[in-house]
Amino acid sequence: MTTVIRSAGLGKSYRSRTALHGINLEVPAGVVFGYLGPNGAGQTTTIRLLAGLLRPTAGRAEVCGFDIVRDRERAQRRIGYLPGDFVGYPDLTGEQYLRFLANLRGGVDWSVVQDLRKRLEAELTTRIGTLSHGSRQKVGIIQAFMHQPEVLLLDEPTTGLDPLVQREFLALVRDVRDQGRTVFLSSHILYEVEAVADMVAILRHGRLIVVESVDKLKAQAMRRIDLTFEGPPPLADLQAVAAVRDARVSGSTAHIVVEGSTSALLRAAAPHGVTQIVTHEPDLEEIFMTYYGQEVSPDAA
Numbered sequence: 001m002t003t004v005i006r007s008a009g010l011g012k013s014y015r016s017r018t019a020l021h022g023i024n025l026e027v028p029a030g031v032v033f034g035y036l037g038p039n040g041a042g043q044t045t046t047i048r049l050l051a052g053l054l055r056p057t058a059g060r061a062e063v064c065g066f067d068i069v070r071d072r073e074r075a076q077r078r079i080g081y082l083p084g085d086f087v088g089y090p091d092l093t094g095e096q097y098l099r100f101l102a103n104l105r106g107g108v109d110w111s112v113v114q115d116l117r118k119r120l121e122a123e124l125t126t127r128i129g130t131l132s133h134g135s136r137q138k139v140g141i142i143q144a145f146m147h148q149p150e151v152l153l154l155d156e157p158t159t160g161l162d163p164l165v166q167r168e169f170l171a172l173v174r175d176v177r178d179q180g181r182t183v184f185l186s187s188h189i190l191y192e193v194e195a196v197a198d199m200v201a202i203l204r205h206g207r208l209i210v211v212e213s214v215d216k217l218k219a220q221a222m223r224r225i226d227l228t229f230e231g232p233p234p235l236a237d238l239q240a241v242a243a244v245r246d247a248r249v250s251g252s253t254a255h256i257v258v259e260g261s262t263s264a265l266l267r268a269a270a271p272h273g274v275t276q277i278v279t280h281e282p283d284l285e286e287i288f289m290t291y292y293g294q295e296v297s298p299d300a301a
């Protein structure tokens, strides 16, 4: 598998304040990678470093094999970047702005722009400065996608988009992924990340605390399962199962919390005559909250 984004000890300090502490990342080609964390955790800093817009104060990173400092231009040619605070040039119309950028990039297939404009219902004939927030964001999305870059670095891309456009945007992200390209995005909208991301990383206070596939995170998570029995639930047998973290009985139903696989629990329960099984799949939001809330030891340095 090709790695398109790789960082080693990547760090950034602003004067005395360290925003990012030695991040090690490996993002494979053809995935949607959700980059998450509470406000101020360092998502924007990471994305701006990877886009070659900030200079790291520690470590290094490569995009498509090109060092983001030494080979900045070659890396940037392969990147589409949407800043978190996209403003464009207020005096230009969307189309004038996109043509200007397309020229800088040495030409863009204009049918791609037309297609993006239709899908997002973007207004390109109005001056960017007079557009609503969401309409301006659409211009920002088009400029990031229009040259069909290998890597998209998107900082909170759906900010300001209405739900229909948001859905179309997520479809666009999946299309890009299905073409084998890579999308690295930050977001605070967890259901949206759950809907598109293959992998997620969670930052806290400038440190990576988790990098995992979404499937694996879900498989490892605590899940609730309710088992109803013909007779009284065999509480002791259920509690004896290693994966069971909690079990309570009400009437003929046992309410159980399991960590990871439920198969051992189901094997233990089966001989006692199970009449109903209700499982509650953990959603990513619950999983993230456990990580967001987690205390991480303060700066060891």
Ligand SMILES: Nc1ncnc2c1ncn2[C@@H]1O[C@H](COP(=O)(O)OP(=O)(O)OP(=O)(O)O)[C@@H](O)[C@H]1O
Binding pocket: 014, 017, 018, 019, 037, 038, 039, 040, 041, 042, 043, 044, 045, 046, 084
């Ligand atoms: N130019 C700067 N000078 C000083 N400190 C900065 C600067 N830019 C960012 N920081 C600090 O670095 C930390 C990380 O900022 P960053 O913008 O990366 O956060 P974020 O994870 O994107 O947050 P949010 O989710 O709110 O967008 C914050 O504590 C922020 O105050």
Ligand SMILES: [Mg+2]
Binding pocket: 043, 044, 045, 084, 155
């Ligand atoms: Mg940010």
